[in-house]
Amino acid sequence: MSCAARIEAFFDEVTNTVTYLVSDPATRQAAVIDPVLDYDFRNGKVCTKSADRVLATADAQKLDVVWILETHAHADHLSAAPYFQFRTGASIAIGERIRDVQGIFWPIFNLEGTPGEGSEFDRLLRDGEFVELGNLQIEVLHTPGHTPACVSYRVNDAVFVGDTLFMPDYGTARADFPGGSAAALYKSIRKLLALPPETRLFMCHDYKAPGRDTFEWESTVAEQRARNVHVHEGMQMDDFVAMRQRRDATLAAPALLLPSIQLNIRAGKWPEAESNGVRYLKIPMRLPA
Numbered sequence: 001m002s003c004a005a006r007i008e009a010f011f012d013e014v015t016n017t018v019t020y021l022v023s024d025p026a027t028r029q030a031a032v033i034d035p036v037l038d039y040d041f042r043n044g045k046v047c048t049k050s051a052d053r054v055l056a057t058a059d060a061q062k063l064d065v066v067w068i069l070e071t072h073a074h075a076d077h078l079s080a081a082p083y084f085q086f087r088t089g090a091s092i093a094i095g096e097r098i099r100d101v102q103g104i105f106w107p108i109f110n111l112e113g114t115p116g117e118g119s120e121f122d123r124l125l126r127d128g129e130f131v132e133l134g135n136l137q138i139e140v141l142h143t144p145g146h147t148p149a150c151v152s153y154r155v156n157d158a159v160f161v162g163d164t165l166f167m168p169d170y171g172t173a174r175a176d177f178p179g180g181s182a183a184a185l186y187k188s189i190r191k192l193l194a195l196p197p198e199t200r201l202f203m204c205h206d207y208k209a210p211g212r213d214t215f216e217w218e219s220t221v222a223e224q225r226a227r228n229v230h231v232h233e234g235m236q237m238d239d240f241v242a243m244r245q246r247r248d249a250t251l252a253a254p255a256l257l258l259p260s261i262q263l264n265i266r267a268g269k270w271p272e273a274e275s276n277g278v279r280y281l282k283i284p285m286r287l288p289a
Contacts, residue, residue, distance in 0.1 A: 005136055005155045007202070008057060011215055012036045012050050015077040015256070016205045018217045020160060021054050023063050024134030030058055031067035031133050032090070033153060033160050034204055037080035037268065041256060051080040055087055067131060069138070070094040071162025071204060072150040073101050075177060075261055076254040079268030091122035092267050093131065095142060095151035098124065102265050104178045109262045109282050120267040125151060143192065145185020146173045152192065158200045164188050165201060167216050168223055169209035171230035176248035182241040189231050197222035258283055 008021045015036060023030035036050045058065055065088040068081045072095065081092045099118045118124045125131070127142035131153075139154040146163040153160045163173040164185065172189065175182040192201065201224060203217040225233055231240060254260070259281050263270065270279045 003135055005133075005158060007158060009202070009217060010050065010054050010057075011206075011217065012038075012077070013215070014038070016207050016215075017074075017077050018202070018204055018206070019050065019054055020202060021057060021063075022133070022136075022138075022155060022158075022160075023058075023061070024136045027134030028061070028063050029134035029136075030063040030065045031069050031131075031138065032065055032084055033069045034071055034074070034162070035068060035080035035084055037078040037083060039078045039256065039259065041259060046078075048080065048083055051083050055084070058088075064088075065090045067133060067138075068092045069131070069153055069160075070264075070267075071152065071160065072147045073098060073261065073264040074163075075257050075264075076205075077256060078260055079264050081268040082270075093123040093125055094118075094121050094267070095140070095149040096124035096126055097142070097144070097149040098265065100148040101179060105261055105265055108284060111262065111266075120265075120269055127151075141191065143188035145175050145181055145183075145188045147177060148179045148181075148184075150188070154195075157196075157198060158202060159192065159195065160202045160204070161192060162204045164192060165219075165224060165228065165231075166203055167206055167209065167219055168227035169212060169229060170207060171228060172244065173205075174248045174251055175244055176251070182244040182248075183237060185244065186231070186237045186240045193221055193225050193231070195221050197225070 003026055006023045006025055010019045017036050019035050020033040038047045038049050068084050068090050125140040129140050131138040141152040143150050143152045143164050150162050175185045199221040201219045206215045206217050273279050
C-alpha cells in the first residue's frame with residue numbers, strides 16, 4: 001500500500017489559478033503541478049513571487065522537486081515551469097497530445113522551428129502511464145475537451161483535474177478554444193466521476209460562484225455527482241453540449257490568452273532575446289479587408 005501524498009495548495013488570485021505542491025513524506029521527493037509565473041501584461045514585467053512561495057515551502061520542508069507537471073497548455077496564465085526547472089533541475093511533463101495543440105497554434109503565431117514534436121518538454125505522457133514520485137505513483141488520465149492535450153493526475157485518492165471540473169456550484173470549464181470539444185469534455189468528466197465517490201478532486205481554478213464568499217478548490221467525486229450545476233447525474237451528453245456551447249458563446253477571451261498560449265505550448269520558455277537584449281511576444285492582428 002502506497003503512503004499518502006502530502007498536498008499543499010497555493011492560490012493566485014490575479015489569475016484564479018491553484019498551483020499544487022505534492023510530495024512523498026517518506027522520500028521527500030516532490031512535484032509541482034500547474035506553476036504560475038506573475039506577469040503584468042500592461043507593462044510587460046515578469047516576477048516570480050508566486051513561484052517563490054512554492055519554492056520557499058519546498059525548501060522549508062527539505063523537499064527535492066523532481067517533476068513539474070502541467071495539466072495542459074494554459075490560456076489564462078504564464079507557466080513558471082522554466083523557472084522551477086532552473087531552480088530545482090526538475091523535469092517538465094505534459095500530456096502527449098500537446099503536439100496537436102502546437103500544430104493548431106504554431107501557425108497562428110508563426111513561430112520558428114518545427115511544430116508538433118513536443119520537444120520543448122522533457123516528457124510527454126500517455127493515458128494510463130505512471131510517473132514515479134518517490135514511493136508514490138502518479139497515474140496519468142487523458143481528460144480532453146478543454147484542450148485536446150488535457151490530462152489529470154491521480155495520486156492514490158487524490159486527482160488533480162486541471163480544466164475539466166470546477167467546484168460544484170460553478171460547474172465546468174469552457175470548451176470553445178481551437179481543438180476544444182464539449183462532447184469530449186463531457187466524456188472526460190464522466191471518466192472522472194466514475195472514480196470511487198470518496199476520491200478527492202483538486203481544481204486548477206476557482207472564481208467564487210455567486211453567493212460564495214471564499215475561494216475553494218477541493219471537492220469529491222460524490223459531491224460533484226450530487227451537486228455540480230452542469231453535470232449532475234441526470235445530465236445527458238447532448239444537453240451538456242448544448243448548454244456548454246451556449247455558455248461559451250457568452251465568454252470573453254482570457255486576458256492573458258495571447259501571451260499564455262504562445263509561451264505555454266513551448267513549456268513556458270521565452271523566445272530568445274533580440275539584438276537589443278529584449279524578448280518579444282507576438283500579437284496577431286486581424287485587420288479589416
